[in-house]
Amino acid sequence: MSTLLDVRNLKVYYKTPVGYVKAVDNVSFKVKEGEVFGVAGESGCGKSTLVHSLILRKPPMTHMGGQAIFKGRDLMQLSKEEERKIKYTELSIIPQYAMNALNPTKKIKDIVWDIAREHGYEDRSEVEKLLRERLAMVKLSEKVADMYPVELSGGMRQRATMVVSTLMNPDLLIADEVTSALDVTTQRVVLELLHYFMEQGIVKSIIFVTHDLALLDKIADRFMVMYAGKVVEMGPTEELINSPSHPYTTMLIESLPKIGVRYRETKLKGIPGYPISLLNPPKGCRFYTRCPYAMEHCPRVEPSLIEVGEDHVVACHLYGGESNE
Amino acid sequence: MGFKKYLARKTGVYLITFLFAVTLNWLLPRLMPGNPIEAMLSSNLGLAPGEKEVLMEYYSQLYGLDKPLWEQFVNFWVSLFHGDLGYSILYRAPVTDLIKHALPYDVVILLPAIVLSWVVGNWLGAIAGKNKKYDRYTMPLFYFLASMPYFWFAMLLVYFVGVRAGWLPYQGAYDPAIIPSLSFGFISNFLQHWILPFLSLFIVQIGSWAIGMRNMIIYELEADYVRYLEALGGSEKLLTKHAYRNAILPQVTGLALQLGLMVAGAIATETVFNYPGIGVLIMNAALSQDYFLLQGAFLMVVISVLAANFIIDIIYAFIDPRVRTSYTEG
Amino acid sequence: MPRRNRMETVKIAFRNRKFQFGFGLLMFFVIFALIGPLFTNFAWDGLYYEKVGKVELASYSGRHLPPMSREEIWTYTGKKVEVLHILGTDIQGKDLYAQLVYGLRTSLWIAALAAIIGTILGVSIGFVSGYKGGWVDEILMMVVNIMLVIPAIVLLILVAAYLSARSPEIQALIIGLTGWPWVARAVRSQTLSLKNREFVSLARLAGQSDLRIIFGEIMPNMVSYVFMAGILQFSGAILSSATLDFIGLGPTTMVSLGNILQKAIAHNALQFGWWWWFIPPGLIITLIITALFFINLGMEEVFNPRLRRGGE
Ligand SMILES: Nc1ncnc2c1ncn2[C@@H]1O[C@H](COP(=O)(O)OP(=O)(O)O)[C@@H](O)[C@H]1O
């Protein structure tokens, strides 16, 4: 499998009056063609910043270093116009606010045509035909194309947005917390749709962002866990879920409801403590303040990513790598 | 479909409002202490001796003031539907005729002022919403304009443009020495007299439209649907187009809400320029306690405002799908 | 915590530039209205009064003078006093600075009173409407919508014209009685959104009475909102009152800003170029309304940060 996206040492900060918020700090990962790559972590750890920096960097978000090589081009170095061109057709997003993503006062076919035209499409009827086909594919009526988003229910709007986002067969689809606001049934529908898009070859790869590890189990081939702007662990889903290495990943997985155990009987235990501020993060391991295994040198020395299995890396001094002091 | 329901509901609301306004118009003088007709006739209208008794008689009969209240109320409506609004003692003419003559003057200054200020104000506000530097300099000006009483700005125009510079006439709708006709001379004279009253309404209104539009644009440009378009590679032009369209919608409703304030502006402005519209009628009627004229003018204003509101509501339903859908569900 | 610390909110508001500007400007005029009379020898009607025994007798020269004119007035008892007309005199020789200061007082008083009446009415009606819901809400909102469509100014003119004697308080009353629908509508929607918040539902579950919930839970969360509505009422009242005065339906017992302008027009001050008669009152009205605008703008930025622009 070839690599579709290669992110190397990416740093994306927010510029604020009191300093830089280091929301994505030296993050590297690869997304291969044909896979669903998951990004997990507590709210506020920089997941959205990471994926949005690939597609929509706007002040105060600032690129501070690193590359994101997508199909041979560095997304961080593209001119505005080049960037605009590859969006939608090659790189697309289903945003967290998918239910409100469509302009309420425009017919869905008009919204689609407005964007399609800016990507060089010339035949309106062809675009509309495609839209209708896809709507039918996701079990929406073809007539939805002629409707205003306000005329649809929330769940229908969500699906319509998914159709719109994937209409131009993007190579890479970013799905940021697309399931967070949904009830369990709708969540399943959304996951099934994403699977379906992959099967049909509508999209080649997906970056699936969530704070819910249980979902990754169902959809991701590989995933990475972020903590306070850093990658703490990355590897194949099965391996990470069954034998997590990093203390943080372990705690995240332990906090999940177990299969066969009724939710009400086990109290969902979160992880004690709060994440550190990203304004002035400490030099060493950022998980130090909450880590039950913390060692003396942990707050001073930053752990680097170490291979602990095939394609499985972890950033923690428990697995060695402190020798560089 | 939603639209019929919407139309029915709006029609109902405006009918009730109309009933209410007319009833109020009828009731108010009767709620006030004393007999309004007597008060009116004994005020300084310069009636000839004996004339007062005749008029008292005439009005008592016309409105059946000796009859029970409900009958007076019914009679009031009957004459209203016959287009009979009573007789103005001040002008010694039927109120309906007076209003018919005054109304065109209101239309010629108010309509262009409202429409153009809406267009220009929204345009300027949209620029301010997008361009921060321009925003910084123009917003204080817009706020100052929006704070100005219409009549004071009118007075400034009269003083600076009319009196000091002597560029334009500032009294009346045309030179009294010219006989109205469709000649070039008359039309140009009329237009010259028209400019200042028009400007005074036009310029002051620009301020509040610009402020409203500027805030709406900032709000809409940050809406989720704009971010989505941007994420999908929509050009700056496209984002702006979508945001503007949605930002302008509340401004259409705003137009309806502002009409009442514009009426106030028009009355005061006409007073300053002595422009012979309904505003001057209202002022003169109020000052000489010519109640029939006052009532008639009030009705005219209410009917115009209601009609304008109704039209705006209907247009709005066509341009904003949200209105129609809200009526399909419940 | 749904309830913000109130002092904290006030502090934040005072740190906002726009709020500072608006509040400062408004305070300037309030203080001017209070202490302005100290700088002139003239009474509210622009005349010079002299105490003769128990009565006060007015005297004036009747000369029409531009600003900063000094003149000598012969009083009733034959004394000669030198006086300064800071803003000149009107056509009858009455001091305009004195009229302006006292007129400002009247206008502020009327506006404040009208704003209080309108706000209290609007808040109560909006509250009841939003809190009770059902047919109470339907009926009240129907009344509100009717009142919003009928232009308030014509209603004001109609009522004012029927009253032969008009005090500032009466004017404030009728302005307040026509101004409330805006407040009612805004308060209603705010109440609706607060009503369904968690903390109110909790209070209701705990069996608290309606009144306790309204004053204990909902009201404290609406103070700033109601204050902003009150500010808007105030500026609306200044404008309405000036317009009424200008048409000639102002208080018959007092001088007010609109009143001065009306007299200026009536005596052709424009044509004769007596700018000191009509520029200052209009400018003051405009600046007061500008100040109120900025106060609201500042508060809106504090409470609705979406309107704040980056870096400001
Ligand atoms: N516009 C912004 N300005 C400053 N800090 C921001 C901004 N947006 C997000 N952040 C901060 O960046 C960090 C990462 O946020 P985000 O990427 O949204 O996290 P996640 O998606 O994982 O919940 C958070 O600490 C957040 O407070």
Ligand code: SF4
């Ligand atoms: S590096 Fe130290 S503090 Fe960080 S996770 Fe590993 S053991 Fe815990």
Ligand SMILES: [Mg+2]
């Ligand atoms: Mg996020």
